[in-house]
Amino acid sequence: MTLRDVAAVVGVSVPTVSKVLNGSGRVSPETRARIIEAAERLDFRPNALAQFFALGRSFSVGVLAQKASGTFSMPVITGIVHELSAHDVATLVYDDENDPSLRAENVRKLKARKVDGVLIVGDGTDSPVPSISHMLSAPQVHVFGVTDNPKDVTFLPNDAMAGRLAGEHLIAQGRTRIAHVTADPGFRTVRERHCGLTQALSDAGLPLALGAPLYGTWHRSWGYEAGLRIRDRIDEIDAVFCGNDFIAQGLGRALTAAGVRIPEDVALVGYDNWSFFGGGEDRYLTTVDPGHVELGRGAARHLLDSVGSTVDGGVTLHDCRLIPGFSSGALPATELDFPFF
Structure with missing residues (x-):
C-alpha cells in the first residue's frame, strides 16, 4: 500500500495524507481521523528511505x-530498545567494550548513519563517560553514567531516594537501631544512598546505629566480614541497610551462622533487586530496585522529544521502588520455598 492508495480511499490529495501521517499539516479533525483510520485499515507502512529524503530524518537512534x-x-539498553521500538524508531548499537580508544570510531559510524539522536549508556552511575557533544550535533542523552559536561542531559537512578525508602521501610517495621554497611565512600552512589538513609532517620529522630557506616567493597565477602564485626555489637542494632544485595547476602550468612535470627533479631534491606536478573523475584531479601529498564525507557522518551528542539542540560533522577521481602519482616516465611542464607 502507498500514500496514493490511502489518499484514494479517503478522497484527499497525496500531500495531505503525507502531512497528516508525518504529524503536520492543517486539516480538520474529521479528515485527520479518516486518514489515520484508512492508513491503519490498509496496513500502510511508510517507506523509510522516502521519509529520510522528504523529512531529513532517518528514524533511527544510535x-x-x-x-x-x-x-x-x-537492562538499560533493553529499556531503550523497547521504547524506541514502540515509536517505530530503529536502534543502532555500538559498543566501546570499555575501551576508550573505540569511542571516536563509533561516533564516526553514527555520524555516517545520520541518526536522529544518540543515547550514551554508561557502565554504572559512578562511571565517568566523556561527553561527545563536541563531536556530534545530533541530540544526545547520557544514561547510567556521569558525563564530564554539565550541559549534557543525563538520566540516573535516584540513589538518595533509595536510601530514604530503605530507612522509611525499616522504621515502619518498628526498627529503631538501623546500621549501614556499604562500599567505599569515594563512590557517589554510596554517598547519595547514605544521605537518603540519614535523612529518613533524622526525620524520625533516630541516630545511625554504630555511629557511622561500615565501609568496604561491593562483594559478598565484605558483607560476611562486616557481619563478623557486627555480631559482637549485635545489641546495638536491629536492622541494616546494605549497599547492595551482595553485601546483604554475605552479612546475612555471617549473622545467621552466629545464631542471629533474620528478621526477628535483625532486619535486612539490600539494593539492586538482584533476583530480577535471575528471571524473577524470590522475595526473600527486601531490596530497592533502581529500575534499570524504566531508566532506559525514560531516557529514550526524552531523546525522542528532543529531536528538532533545543533541550536544557542537567541531571534527571529516575525514581526507584522498594521490593518488600522476608528479610525485613515485610513477608511471612510461609511464602518462601527455600532458605536464603
Whole structure:
C-alpha cells in the first residue's frame, strides 16, 4: 500500500495524507481521523528511505554503550530498545567494550548513519563517560553514567531516594537501631544512598546505629566480614541497610551462622533487586530496585522529544521502588520455598 492508495480511499490529495501521517499539516479533525483510520485499515507502512529524503530524518537512534554486556547496562539498553521500538524508531548499537580508544570510531559510524539522536549508556552511575557533544550535533542523552559536561542531559537512578525508602521501610517495621554497611565512600552512589538513609532517620529522630557506616567493597565477602564485626555489637542494632544485595547476602550468612535470627533479631534491606536478573523475584531479601529498564525507557522518551528542539542540560533522577521481602519482616516465611542464607 502507498500514500496514493490511502489518499484514494479517503478522497484527499497525496500531500495531505503525507502531512497528516508525518504529524503536520492543517486539516480538520474529521479528515485527520479518516486518514489515520484508512492508513491503519490498509496496513500502510511508510517507506523509510522516502521519509529520510522528504523529512531529513532517518528514524533511527544510535546507542553508544560503554560496555553493552555489563550486568546493569544490559537492562538499560533493553529499556531503550523497547521504547524506541514502540515509536517505530530503529536502534543502532555500538559498543566501546570499555575501551576508550573505540569511542571516536563509533561516533564516526553514527555520524555516517545520520541518526536522529544518540543515547550514551554508561557502565554504572559512578562511571565517568566523556561527553561527545563536541563531536556530534545530533541530540544526545547520557544514561547510567556521569558525563564530564554539565550541559549534557543525563538520566540516573535516584540513589538518595533509595536510601530514604530503605530507612522509611525499616522504621515502619518498628526498627529503631538501623546500621549501614556499604562500599567505599569515594563512590557517589554510596554517598547519595547514605544521605537518603540519614535523612529518613533524622526525620524520625533516630541516630545511625554504630555511629557511622561500615565501609568496604561491593562483594559478598565484605558483607560476611562486616557481619563478623557486627555480631559482637549485635545489641546495638536491629536492622541494616546494605549497599547492595551482595553485601546483604554475605552479612546475612555471617549473622545467621552466629545464631542471629533474620528478621526477628535483625532486619535486612539490600539494593539492586538482584533476583530480577535471575528471571524473577524470590522475595526473600527486601531490596530497592533502581529500575534499570524504566531508566532506559525514560531516557529514550526524552531523546525522542528532543529531536528538532533545543533541550536544557542537567541531571534527571529516575525514581526507584522498594521490593518488600522476608528479610525485613515485610513477608511471612510461609511464602518462601527455600532458605536464603
